[in-house]
């Protein structure tokens with residue numbers, strides 16, 4: 001009709017008004033909010049007659065050769081030299097410089113979205129981010145605001161499904177992170193994962209229906225994640241007083257959209273991750289696949305010269321139109337998939353006997369039963385005597401098999417599986433080992449999911465060194481904390497191989513894959529008193545594991561320089577204060593200390609025989625955020641908050657025990673200083689070629705504090721009084737005091753601890769509360 005009007009001479013100005021209408025399906029008949037749409041009025045016409053109404057009101061017929069389309073043909077050049085996606089390529093920066101908005105260049109929006117989407121699918125599918133994936137389905141939604149949205153379903157393999165609700169918190173968070181401890185994460189959540197404001201403060205929000213939020217925000221505060229009566233997960237949202245400001249409105253944890261930290265940090269966009277284990281949720285998630293085109297009811301109006309609009313013919317001029325937003329148009333022109341299925345499934349409408357060849361691999365009888373019997377009564381029956389029926393239904397069967405796997409076993413269980421870290425790790429190792437600074441190192445960090453290991457790995461990665469972690473995630477203390485540290489490292493590009501130091505084959509593989517310039521050996525069985533309970537674990541890790549690592553290092557070509565964690569405990573019953581590296585260390589007070597002392601001697605032999613460059617670091621009672629739950633400052637914090645009594649040991653004549661508590665950041669600096677000043681090993685492939693460097697440094701704080709004073713500081717920061725039991729120190733391996741002389745480390749690499757215990761404990765307590773909460777929802 002518009003075509004006819006335009007062809008008439010002196011045609012009147014005609015405007016198109018798009019109407020929302022009650023009684024229509026709200027998901028399909030929904031008004032756009034972008035400035036320009038293309039109307040496609042008659043879907044039966046072969047050739048498209050495309051008429052654009054500009055925002056000025058002018059009608060314009062365009063062809064697919066129109067300059068407006070030309071803009072969509074140019075490829076986006078990645079001028080910053082990246083292999084696909086990079087944080088530097090941002091729509092806003094690209095358009096902002098030209099004074100354009102995102103809906104002015106749907107081609108750019110689409111291309112960047114596609115790059116990110118492809119990377120995400122690769123991460124999920126090939127890199128097995130949540131475990132082995134059997135199938136992926138996604139569909140693109142073209143939102144009314146003109147932007148794109150992908151709905152992705154993952155079908156995980158049976159081995160990778162662990163549908164226990166307690167594991168959800170490891171993968172999905174719906175809370176505001178701590179802005180001090182994790183500022184980047186905080187900024188990302190603030191920018192992308194906050195819903196609203198809506199409700200009473202912003203009734204015009206697009207989510208508002210009948211006076212309340214259609215997405216049910218704000219959600220309830222909840223101390224622990226659980227499943228509701230309908231089987232939907234209800235995520236933990238603690239009432240911890242944390243808020244973010246959005247449009248001048250403070251929004252708390254109840255407004256946070258569930259997400260995965262690592263995906264959010266990597267892709268810097270709104271990625272809502274949901275755990276799905278119910279058939280209802282699957283149906284809900286598929287709705288966009290079947291939603292159909294965007295449609296709108298429209299009517300034509302005559303525009304007067306003064307711009308006033310008059311009705312022409314209200315009844316006859318109503319049209320039921322399909323409309324395409326600019327992004328949808330660009331997406332289709334580029335030929336990007338709107339629906340994606342892998343493996344692809346094709347459904348044949350008709351299948352007449354002997355007409356079409358249709359082949360399939362028949363599953364075994366038992367798996368057929370498994371597939372057919374549950375969940376779809378009446379759809380398929382296992383009649384093995386009736387083979388033809390199977391054959392006839394084969395194509396449909398595959399489709400249903402997919403659904404059945406889904407329905408019977410909670411297919412969208414988003415989980416990090418430990419196995420993921422074992423399988424397919426070679427490419428992760430290589431990319432994690434990549435050096436990104438001039439003359440940088442490639443460092444193998446053992447014990448990378450541990451307290452000191454995670455801090456050192458992060459610090460190295462941040463300055464551009466290549467870092468590969470190794471950790472056995474043992475359960476000396478709750479491995480959930482180790483997994484959280486691992487998530488932090490994963491988000492920062494550090495990959496941790498899950499494996500044991502004693503696995504010589506694994507170590508050989510690692511040294512084959514990467515020419516490590518350094519080994520930072522921090523894996524150990526720690527803890528002084530636990531050695532009485534489990535002595536062999538100390539021999540296994542601190543002696544056998546150390547030897548296995550040194551064997552691999554001495555055989556490597558080139559040999560790495562080795563920096564490793566000894567302990568202040570080697571000073572044992574030494575009474576000379578402060579402790580200097582030249583003091584006697586032949587009176588260990590615990591088996592732990594003895595294994596560390598043995599380590600110093602063992603490393604010496606490898607230095608002497610094979611030319612390995614060795615630096616041993618004697619750490620003095622290291623503490624801080626992400627610390628070890630078995631240590632006194634940590635377990636005291638937990639017990640004080642839980643109102644439980646703590647036991648404080650006292651030495652001879654009721655003397656207080658004292659420790660040279662050293663803050664983790666100072667220790668991390670000491671580790672890096674040692675790496676930076678470590679000379680190269682002189683051997684190669686097991687043959688010594690000359691004398692090699694051998695050093696031992698104290699890394700302490702130089703100001704011992706008594707245990708009761710440390711408790712006093714905790715009480716102050718926690719604002720809770722401790723219930724103290726003072727007991728005589730049992731013969732458990734503890735020593736009376738420790739005190740470091742650090743002048744050697746200071747002179748060699750400028751080691752200079754700067755955090756006193758008061759300040760360090762304050763930071764620890766802040767982290768502790770943000771990680772566990774006051775009521776301690778996670779078990780330590």
Ligand SMILES: O=C(O)[C@H]1O[C@H](OP(=O)(O)OP(=O)(O)OC[C@H]2O[C@@H](n3ccc(=O)[nH]c3=O)[C@H](O)[C@@H]2O)[C@H](O)[C@@H](O)[C@@H]1O
Pocket residue numbers: 526527528566567568569570619620621622630631632633647648649650657658659707734738
């Ligand atoms: O400096 C070191 O080399 C060592 O430091 C710590 O060992 P420790 O100093 O014993 O640290 P904590 O276990 O945190 O104990 C600190 C102090 O609190 C005391 N303590 C511990 C536990 C307890 O219940 N009550 C108590 O009074 C201990 O006797 C000790 O004097 C680490 O646990 C070791 O792995 C490390 O090698």
